[in-house]
Amino acid sequence: MNTKHLLRRILSVLTAFFLAAATVIPMAVPVYAQNSRFISEVMLAAGEAAAENLEKDGWSVMMTGLNRDVSADRQVYLAYKTNTGDPITNVMISNDAGESLIDHNGISYDRASETDVDEGVGGGAGCLYYTRDKKAGTPLVGFDILRSKEEPLYPITNDGAEIVRTEKGAPADLERTNEKSVIYLAEIRDGIVRPYISEIGIVSDTDKWNAVYTACERGYHYYVDGDIDGSDDTYTLLVYKRTADVNQAVTNITAVSADAVKEMEERQILDEAAFSNNLTGDTIGISGIEYVRVSKNPIQAQKPYYLYQTKNTSAGNPVSMLYKEQLEEAQNFIFGTWAQEYFFSEDAATNAAAFSANEDLYAQLCEDLTVCTKLPVQVLDSIPSVKTAEPVTEETTTQKAEETIVEAPTDSVEEMDSIEETDAVEETEEASGEETETEAVAEEITEETTEETTVETETTTEETKTEAAAEEITEETTEETTVETETTTEETETEAAAEEITEETTEETTVETETTTEATTQTPAGEEPAYINILMLTPRDGLPQSVAQITGLRDHLSETPITESDARSERNNELYASVFGKGGPALVIGSIVIAAGVVSAIVIRKKKLKGAK
Amino acid sequence: MDNLSYVIYVCLTVSIGLMLPLMEKKTRRVMVFMLLGVSACLFVSEINSILLSGFGGDYYYVTTNITPLTEEIVKALPILYYAVVISDDRRALTMNAFAVGVGFAVLENLVLLVQNIDSVSVLWALARGFGSGLVHGICTVAVGFGISYIKKRRKLFYCGTFALLATAASYHAVFNILVQSKYQYLGILLPVITYISIILLAKNRLKKRS
Structure with a gap:
């Protein structure tokens, strides 16, 4: 092999490596939404001409002015620059005349411009101040203007949106001097998801x-x-x-x-x-x-x-x-189906305006099929309350229980070796289907005994009433009764009564009710329960962990940090671009197969070359 | 419920695998590559999910920037292996490449079908079939067809292979961007038009030869 040939080969390898690196490196160092675009400078411009001048200087100017019912030459526009320096972490409105001020949290703010936010209607509401102090929050990525009445409904944009406030912490009305109008400026932070x-x-x-x-x-x-x-x-x-x-x-x-x-x-x-x-x-x-x-x-x-x-x-x-x-x-x-139908359909857009902004969260829930x-x-x-310290009274019930599990573990303090445990499993289903009475009575005659009784009742029928009564004829006895009732039906009534005919007796009763349908209630017989x-x-099983990783409403590809409805349609993925696994052996097996393939290819190639020689 | 991707994978590969011994050599080879495509899809899905979590769950970013690359690389591996170790015959490589792509698309479509069973429709199936199915096939064919050239020109092998993968990944990424935009129909049209063009070109070449 001559030198020229060798150089060509080296050059081709280097070129291939360079091209590969140029593609892979930017992917290995991804630009996340949180830090890809942030607002680094803000400015107010009074009049359209001033706004145009700012645009020529490289500023982005919000299309919507801060004032209502004023002509373009008097309108106040908010201009911003992104990624030109340290991020701005908070802005506020103040009529403090100074170049800088300190808010009630002790954070220092600088004035963005001398223009009042309501310059177009006479001024007086104050100037815009900003801070880059990290204590004030995460970087701002956008602004939104919230106007009352005629303007499109965008009162609250997403979890990361907050109304810009004054230095005292009160929401800042941009047209404070105009009693007829309320205009708020909202600042938007990225990467904030609050699912609950x-x-x-x-x-x-x-x-x-x-x-x-x-x-x-x-x-x-x-x-x-x-x-x-x-x-x-x-x-x-x-x-x-x-x-x-x-x-x-x-x-x-x-x-x-x-x-x-x-x-x-x-x-x-x-x-x-x-x-x-x-x-x-x-x-x-x-x-x-x-x-x-x-x-x-x-x-x-x-x-x-x-x-x-x-x-x-x-x-x-x-x-x-x-x-x-x-x-x-x-x-x-399944969340996916419902969410698509309700939240994102055209018809439901107005009904669910407040929710739809949290698109990423819902998309994640949809994806996970939560x-x-x-x-x-x-x-x-009426307020259903647990009646305690009263004798057990016989109450008729009109319930049907498909499955009733009564567990009554009993621990004796003195006789630890001979713990008395009572597990009673009762499945009651009456042919009449209307009335079921379940009573679990645990009687123990012991001295200085602590007894815990757990009664779990699961019902899947219309009406259930479970009575768990624990009677103890004992001296210095403590009894704890826990009744857990899980229902998937319309009406459940659980009463746990503990009766003691004893001297120096303490009784604690805890009733816990978990329902997947509705709160425990008592409704008079023959009367339908009322719902609002x-x-x-x-x-059902809590939100998926990955929700916490969601980066927020906006993505880094947006042209402007200001929330725009168009951004949502861009993220439409009905056809699902790629397939994602849920964890399995394919990764390991595939890696082994590929490794084996590479090794075998090298070996076979060598053998072929040897054979050729 | 078990991981449905694996359930589908087993159903597909076992039934097709049992059929292999009865097939003719050429057909068998194509079917083997199809199964390799199915396996590649399963493997890539796991890689994709790791990458998705690594990139902060940004689905859009990952599907438009990352997954096209991983998918095209993994799909190209069997073709590269065949070209390097067994044969660089153009017809065989092209056919095998298309089989890998189709196999990949089959499993991908099936997995997405069961994952979104409540929202799929015949239109969805047509869009997936003509869109995604063709994209995977075309991209892998491009790689296979190209390899048959660059394999014979050894100086071009490394940068040529990279160029082929880059082309396939770019095409795939464009498709992914389009189908997630409001111009979804363009995303579906893109592979269909490409496919028709390829078929017409291939027919013309055959005519000229004959």
Whole structure:
């Protein structure tokens, strides 16, 4: 082989390597949405000419002006640059005249320009200030202008959107001086996904949009579109906040009729089984779970009611969404199908405007085919409470139990070696199908005995009533009774009664009820349970872990950081571009096969070359 | 439920594999390459899922920038092996390459079908069949056809192979971008038009030869 030949060969190898590296390296160092585009400079321009000049200087100018009803030559435009320096992490509006200021959190802000945000309508609302301090948050990737009434509905864009505030922390109305108009500026951060509802609230106003803006002011980022109030003169919105922390998630919502709350407040029911000893209307105990009232005033309906929420994990799975729809029974569904039909169809776009912005989250849920449960919120006419420290009374039941499991493990403190465990499995199914009574009675006559009784009842029929009574004739006895009831039916009633005919006896009863349908309730015989037209959506097995990795609404390919509806259609993937595995041996086996193939190819080639020589 | 990709894979490969001994040599070779394409799809799906998580779950980015490359590389491996070790006959390579691509597309379509069973339709099947099915076939044919040339010109082998893979990956990526955009129909038309052009060219060449 001569030198020329060798050089050519080396050159061809080097060229191939260079081309391969040029393709692979950018892929190995991906540009993530979080850090691909961020706002690094902001500026306000008064008048269209000034905005055009800024554009010539390389600024991007928002199409929508900050002021309403002003001509283009007086309009104030927000201009920004991306990736020209350190990211801006927060902006605020202040009428402090200084070049810089320090907000209530001690973060220093610099003035973006001397132009007032409401220059077009006379000025006075203040200037735009910005900070690059990392303590203020993650980099901003976009802005949105929220206008009332005529403007398209975009009050709250996504989990990463927040209304720009003043240095005191109040939402900044860009046209503070104009009483007729409310304009907010929203700043958008990327990579923020809050899959769970952390707090719900009620906002009422005579006007829908005023109610929406009140919700914004109070820090609620989402609302359920539609008036949940029956009265004509007010518009009542159910609003909520979201969180990424599953421990802060609301797990159940229930409605209690105003009459029942009033009655309870009067009686001041003492419920020893609940967490709260002295229950009032603000906090109630349902099946041993503490519920907190959402609003002070009842929601007006045919039968006025209060909404209560709980974060107790025993009450159910974390609630991910709320929406307005009448439904009287729980429905399980694969999220993908439902979400596509409801959230992203043209018809449902307005109904679910507040949700649709979280497209990535829903896309992920769709992709994972997460099984979710729609739970109707039922109105309770009375507060079901656990009656304790009372003698067991015989109560007739009208329930049918397909499966009842009663477990009564008993531990004796003194006789540890001879632990008395009672497991009673009872499956009761009466031919009449209407009435079932299950009683598990564990009697123990021991001295200084601690007894724990667990009664688990699972029913799949219409009405179930399980009574687990534990009687102990003993001295210095402690008894704990836990009743767990899981139902997939419309009506369940669980009563756990513990009776002791004893001296110096302590009894603790805990009743935990997990339902996949609705809250435990007591409805008078012959009366249909009432539901409000609010549904909770809860993933059956919790949200997938990968949700946390979702990068947010926007992707780095967007031309502008400002949220645009077009970006969504670009992400439409009905035809599914590639196939993704779920973990399996193919990777290992395939790698081994490829390695074996490469080795065998080399060996065979060598043999061939040798043969040729 | 078991991993359905594997269930489908077993169903496909076992039934076709049992048929292999009864086939003629040429047909058998094509079917073997088809099975290799099916296997390549399963292998690539696992790689893709790892890459997806590695790239922060950005589905769009991964399917338009990463998966075309991985898929084309893995699909090309059996063709490269055949060309290097067994034969660089152009007809055989082209036929084998198309078989790999079709095998790949078959498993991919089936997996997507069962994963999205609630939302699929006949139109979806047509789009997948003509779109994705042809794209995989065409891309692999391009690689196979090209290898038959560059194999005979050894100086071109490395950079030529890279160029072929780059071309196939780019074409595939364009398809993936189009089918995820609002111009989905263009995504489906792209491989159909390419396929018709290839068929017409091949027929013309055959005519000239005869």
